Ligand SMILES: NC(=O)c1ccc[n+]([C@@H]2O[C@H](COP(=O)([O-])OP(=O)(O)OC[C@H]3O[C@@H](n4cnc5c(N)ncnc54)[C@H](O)[C@@H]3O)[C@@H](O)[C@H]2O)c1
């Protein structure tokens with residue numbers, strides 16, 4: 001059967017991982033999908049050390065992938081707002097489907113991108129943009145599609161949860177654990193997004209849009225991060241029977257939808273208080 005030909009833009013933590021999964025699990029994927037998925041081209045500035053692209057058509061210009069007539073699906077994994085927006089719109093204009101893990105892009109430019117995709121008859125898929133290892137977008141959109149959702153809440157930034165967990169369990173300083181989360185590839189290229197709650201607000205914006213069937217409204221989200229939380233705060237919360245977690249919360253209210261991300265005191269016995277660190281999905 002005719003393969004689906006993908007072009008991957010960006011070979012960092014997620015792009016490199018995507019390249020490896022598509023390569024290593026090619027037979028399994030083809031059996032399940034009903035068609036082989038082949039990597040037609042990659043575009044990169046640097047390559048994740050675990051990634052071997054020998055024999056693959058490679059370029060440093062992401063727009064070559066967006067206009068390559070042999071590419072059916074462009075996978076955008078370069079991150080950021082501006083070039084990513086132009087790249088995705090160019091791919092759509094050239095009739096390509098798009099897959100992206102870029103929550104910043106979807107939260108801020110998603111309304112424009114989905115309109116362009118609809119007009120062109122292509123799909124923009126973004127499951128990995130929120131809780132990458134859990135199919136939460138598919139569950140909300142399809143599994144719960146007939147339900148009236150009253151609220152959505154959860155821990156939606158792994159870096160923040162990693163920091164709070166290790167501050168609490170090991171009494172370590174904020175900056176020390178942040179540096180570790182960066183080295184492990186959990187943090188955004190600008191970690192301010194993680195520690196100031198911006199990444200969580202991007203994700204909450206996307207979840208709320210799907211849960212309530214409304215346009216993306218990132219600018220309406222109240223955003224507070226964990227950067228001002230000290231080891232002493234974590235210890236005091238513990239003494240009082242609480243755990244500090246950074247949550248994304250959206251609710252229907254009489255005044256309209258509420259979107260907020262901020263640190264929250266959760267009683268120790270609650271399930272959310274016991275979600276620790278970062279859980280990586282299996283390969
Ligand atoms: N790291 C995670 O755990 C994670 C999880 C889910 C989603 N995401 C999202 O996935 C995207 C990628 O994140 P990442 O962690 O892989 O970042 P990364 O910094 O590890 O990788 C991005 C790669 O893109 C390359 N790049 C950037 N601009 C480019 C350009 N113009 N041309 C060619 N290459 C370019 C960089 O050199 C880098 O290698 C981001 O949107 C991020 O928010 C990350």
Ligand SMILES: N[C@@H](CCO)C(=O)O
Pocket residue numbers: 129130131132156157158159160186187188194199
């Ligand atoms: N920087 C993000 C990556 C996953 O979206 C986080 O820590 O949650």
